[in-house]
Amino acid sequence: MLARTLSYTTIGLEALPVEVEVDAGRGLPALAIVGLPDQAVKEAKERVRTALLNSQFELPSVRFTVNLAPADVRKAGGVFDLAIALGMLAASRQLDPHALASVAALGELALDGSVRPVPGVLLMARAARRRKVPLLVPCANSAEAALVEGAVILPVASLRQALEHLSGERPLAAAAPPRRRAPRPGGAEDADxxxxxxxxxxxxxxxxxxxxxxxxxxxxxxxxxxxxxxxxxxxxxxxxxxxxxxxxxxxxxxxxxxxxxxxxxxxxxxxxxxxxxxxxxxxxxxxxxxxxxxxxxxxxxxxxxxxxxxxxxxxxxxxxxxxxxxxxxxxxxxxxxxxxxxxxxxxxxxxxxxxxxxxxxxxxxxxxxxxxxxxxxxxxxxxxxxxxxxxxxxxxxxxxxxxxxxxxxxxxxVLKAQRWRKKRGQKPTNAQLTSKELKAHCALTPEAVGLLKSAMRELTLSMRSYTKLLKISRTIADLAASDHILPEHIAEAIQYRSLDRQLWM
Ligand SMILES: Nc1ncnc2c1ncn2[C@@H]1O[C@H](COP(=O)(O)OP(=O)(O)OP(=O)(O)O)[C@@H](O)[C@H]1O
Ligand SMILES: [Mg+2]
Ligand SMILES: [Zn+2]
The missing domain is CATH 3.40.50.300 (P-loop containing nucleotide triphosphate hydrolases)
Incomplete structure (x- = not known):
């Protein structure tokens, strides 16, 4: 008997579907996992077997072969445990294979059958939404998964819960999308x-x-x-x-x-x-x-x-x-x-x-x-x-x-200065300006040019320092809501180049 279900893995910031095929066939009782598994996936055997037994399921004496496809992608971690365990239940007729074929499952199993969180669930939930399949996720990951609008997220605490949902015995409630948290200033809350x-x-x-x-x-x-x-x-x-x-x-x-x-x-x-x-x-x-x-x-x-x-x-x-x-x-x-x-x-x-x-x-x-x-x-x-x-x-x-x-x-x-910059018609931040853009966006008054020249001469600044001075001056001018860079802006910028000035040596 062959059962199929879907799970996901991540490569960088991309989620890839992984088809989990489980076959229960004749042969010596065993559990073999193929499809480029890493050590943690190989150890899934022990976790899954124990979790099944501890959740009061039967583990028939057959040969289970688990194939994780596509075979050319390395499979890492414990994320496939839940899908493998459900696949084994379907392959051994303790669960309807059709019910399993229309969901995707993520989660690592603990030995007692509870479902542990895994990394990357947010990305995987986005991928599941694209395929329009409901996704079983560990409870601890449900908040991040539910961020994906339109995804059907089913938080599961245990293998038993997952089975009861799929058999229709006790359907799970889909996770509600989290209330949007107002963005807040960064850093630690009480550090001001x-x-x-x-x-x-x-x-x-x-x-x-x-x-x-x-x-x-x-x-x-x-x-x-x-x-x-x-x-x-x-x-x-x-x-x-x-x-x-x-x-x-x-x-x-x-x-x-x-x-x-x-x-x-x-x-x-x-x-x-x-x-x-x-x-x-x-x-x-x-x-x-x-x-x-x-x-x-x-x-x-x-x-x-x-x-x-x-x-x-x-x-x-x-x-x-x-x-x-x-x-x-x-x-x-x-x-x-x-x-x-x-x-x-x-x-x-x-x-x-x-x-x-x-x-x-x-x-x-x-x-x-x-x-x-x-x-x-x-x-x-x-x-x-x-x-x-x-x-x-x-x-x-x-x-x-x-x-x-x-x-x-x-x-x-800070926000006012950034609005000023955008109003000037400049998209990149001042620090990101290229030398060409620098010319376009840094209009200096003649007095400012004079001050910059003498600073370059007296402090023997390099061309690189010159560029940096201009960028910093531009920011200081933005903070002052000034279109032009004035001498006072240059004067302040020079203070922020102490390594150029080699004050200490
Ligand atoms: N300007 C300050 N105002 C208030 N508290 C200060 C100030 N400077 C230092 N402190 C106190 O001294 C402690 C040490 O400061 P901090 O760790 O920021 O110094 P540091 O410059 O990073 O030192 P180090 O070079 O040893 O890393 C702070 O936890 C704070 O309590
Ligand atoms: Mg310090
Ligand atoms: Zn010293």
């Missing part, structure tokens, strides 16, 4: 810029970064608030649009980070440790999974202690920073994950951290400082527009009650 005392310069720099989409490097002594500032950055960015939220949720779904969690409604903030590998950062593995840069898509990637990261790890960021996506090449096929994020990085100015501190307590020899700064990857630094000095906050300022602006107040200005 108002908590950060002093640091007006750094806060302004981050406002510029948010308005123009610029990457920023925060430089300052230990404990000056660099981490604190970075964590609050998503809260001054525009809220995620519905489409952006869906993209972020899909990536987090494939990474298996959504289990039971509601869909992502805030901009992500990811801060991988400096010992992270290139694979952890940019993604990969034999079944390519998104890395930190993709989990940070539409949000912030924060690299704390930047010089401590392995150089080759930082170099691997180059292509994704350029393209807003990462391609992971595999022998069979290459996959691509989106990775458009704001890079925030933090570092001390020298090994001890106190080089720029007025206390003069730094005793680092200049060679050690040079070696420390030399660890920074040039190509990565080239992508960073803003260099932000974050000095130690004087004790007085720390003991006074906070009086700064709230994140909401700053965000209002």
């Amino acid at each position: 810029f108002a908590d950060v005392r002093g640091q007006a310069h750094a806060k302004r720099a981050l406002e510029v970064a948010a308005a123009g989409g610029h990457h920023a490097l925060l430089i300052g002594p230990p404990g000056s608030g660099k981490t604190m500032l970075a964590q609050r950055f998503p809260g001054i960015q525009a809220e995620l649009t519905r489409e952006e939220a869906l993209e972020v949720t899909m990536i987090h779904s494939v990474a298996g980070l959504l289990d039971g969690q509601p869909p992502v409604a805030r901009r992500p903030f990811r801060s991988p440790h400096h010992t992270s590998s290139a694979i952890a950062l940019i993604g990969g593995g034999s079944e390519p999974k998104p890395g930190e840069i993709s989990l940070a898509h539409h949000g912030v990637l924060f690299l704390d202690e930047l010089p401590e990261f392995h150089r080759d790890v930082l170099e691997s960021l180059r292509q994704p920073l350029e393209e807003g996506a990462v391609r992971i090449a595999r022998a069979r096929r290459s996959v691509s994950f989106p990775a458009r994020f704001t890079l925030l990085a933090a570092m001390n100015p020298c090994p001890c951290g106190f080089l720029t501190d007025p206390s003069g307590r730094c005793r680092c020899p200049s060679t050690a400082v040079a070696r420390y700064l030399g660890k920074l990857s040039g190509p990565l630094l080239d992508r960073v527009d803003l260099h932000v000095d974050v000095p130690a906050v004087p004790f007085d300022a720390l003991t006074h009650p906070p009086s700064g602006e709230t994140s909401a107040q700053i965000r209002t200005r």
Whole structure:
């Protein structure tokens, strides 16, 4: 007796249908799985067999052959367990094969027969909707699956429940689409810029970064608030649009980070440790999974202690920073994950951290400082527009009650600047302007040209710094709702290029 049902697998951000065929035939009692299964799928045998027995089903003494088609796609994880178990029930006439043929099933089985969550359900639900088949999903994944409008989502807690639904004994209720969550500002809920005392310069720099989409490097002594500032950055960015939220949720779904969690409604903030590998950062593995840069898509990637990261790890960021996506090449096929994020990085100015501190307590020899700064990857630094000095906050300022602006107040200005840019007729963010577009969108007053020229001469800035100065100035002009770039905008922009000015050396 042959039974068929449908399940899904993911490759990158794509879901592929997998046909699960189960044959119960003569031969020694056994369970064989074919169709390029990985180790976890091979182990499905033990899980499925035990789950069937523990759910009080019969396991007849026949030879079960399970075929997962198409055969040329690698099958990974426990997602096929439920479909295999139901297929075995149908093949052994404990369930009507016709009932099984008209649904798709996802889920890993626990030994007691309960259904565990699996990654990628949001993508699979979209694929099931295209085929117009109802989809059995683990209860813990039902919220993400129900995001797909028009999909019929049947949350199941156990193998027994799935069978009772398919036999018509106790039909399941389809999951209701979740109430749309209003998009909310990103970052942690209770982290607000108002908590950060002093640091007006750094806060302004981050406002510029948010308005123009610029990457920023925060430089300052230990404990000056660099981490604190970075964590609050998503809260001054525009809220995620519905489409952006869906993209972020899909990536987090494939990474298996959504289990039971509601869909992502805030901009992500990811801060991988400096010992992270290139694979952890940019993604990969034999079944390519998104890395930190993709989990940070539409949000912030924060690299704390930047010089401590392995150089080759930082170099691997180059292509994704350029393209807003990462391609992971595999022998069979290459996959691509989106990775458009704001890079925030933090570092001390020298090994001890106190080089720029007025206390003069730094005793680092200049060679050690040079070696420390030399660890920074040039190509990565080239992508960073803003260099932000974050000095130690004087004790007085720390003991006074906070009086700064709230994140909401700053965000209002950021949004206004972005509206101004769009009104000027410019689609890409200022940070993304190409050199040709730069000319079209950066009208300077003659005085501004003069100031830019003398700055280039006196600070011996490179052509690259020139371009960056223009982009930052454009953003500052947008914040001031000015069509033209004025000298004051250039003057402020120069402050955000401290590594060019080599203030410390
Ligand atoms: N400007 C500030 N306003 C309020 N609290 C601050 C400020 N700066 C530092 N702090 C306090 O000091 C702690 C350490 O700050 P934070 O971790 O942001 O410093 P850091 O610059 O990242 O230091 P490190 O270089 O050691 O990583 C914070 O948790 C916060 O309580
Ligand atoms: Mg820190
Ligand atoms: Zn030092």
